[in-house]
Every structure is written in C-alpha cells, then in structure tokens.
Amino acid sequence: MTTKTEITLNEIQQFFSEQKIAVAGASRNPKKFGGMVIKDFKEKGFDMFPVNPNAEEVQGLKSYKTVADLPGDVKHLLVVTPKEKTQEIINQAVQKGMKMVWVQQMSDTPEALAALKKSGIPFIYKKCIYMFAEPVKGVHHFHRFLVKFFGGYPKKKSN
Incomplete structure (x- = not known):
C-alpha cells in the first residue's frame, strides 16, 4: 500500500476551486452514487463532465467514453468506479495530465x-x-459532525 501524508483541508478546497469536474463512473441511474453526484453537484453550480463508456449522455449531459475524450480544460477528476475499473481510470488520468x-x-x-x-x-x-x-446537508452533515467530534476531520495546513 502506498503511503501518503494526511489529506489537508487545503487540498480539498483546491479540488473544489475548479468549477469543471469530470466524474468517472457516472451513472445514468440517478439513484446510484455515480448518478447522485452528477445531479447534486450540478445543483451546487459545478459544470459536470460524466465519463461512462456505455452512455451517450448522463442526465442530459454529454457523456465521454474515456478520460482521454474529455475537453482539455477539464482538469479535476472524481473517480467513483468499482475497484476493478479504478486502475484503468487512473492510468487515463495520468495520460491526460489531470x-x-x-x-x-x-x-x-x-x-x-x-x-x-x-x-x-x-x-x-x-x-x-x-x-x-x-x-453539506442531511446524513452527510451529521457524518461530518461525527468525524469532527472524533478528531478525524482534515486540518487546514498553515503556510
């Protein structure tokens, strides 16, 4: 297993600083995680770029067959694929220069x-x-509260 230093709140904020986010594992089914994230993040104001090799569109958005097919100005990628597909997606992300x-x-x-x-x-x-x-709403808000309470919430890194 690779080791990485603890994720910081700065890194998380950096991810959200980009309005264009690709989602590998985007689903046409709005009840699956890969469908919920497309819907919810569109509602939060993000420009979403679904990646699904089996779909022409996801929730009214053009779907891309691979990460390589994404427009050049899409530089942040969320991976919500089954584990057996993740390595392939990461290889594509590295090739694409995410x-x-x-x-x-x-x-x-x-x-x-x-x-x-x-x-x-x-x-x-x-x-x-x-x-x-x-x-952050609903169960995710409560989950965040618990993580903060028990000290597992990422810290902001000071310069």
Missing part, C-alpha cells in the same frame, strides 16, 4: 494510489466528497 484526482472511498486500490503518487498528481482518497461539498 491536475487533481479525488478517488471516492470504496473506489481506491493500493495499485491505483501508488500510480497517482508516482505521477505526482495531487489526489484525495478515503474521504467522502459529500462531506466537503458545500452546502
């Missing part, structure tokens, strides 16, 4: 994280994106 990658918890593998670390692309993992995308 500037930042968030591997949603439960999608990460040691090999994929090692490839990201080797590439030098900043990445976030073992974190649920819903706990950080403002405004």
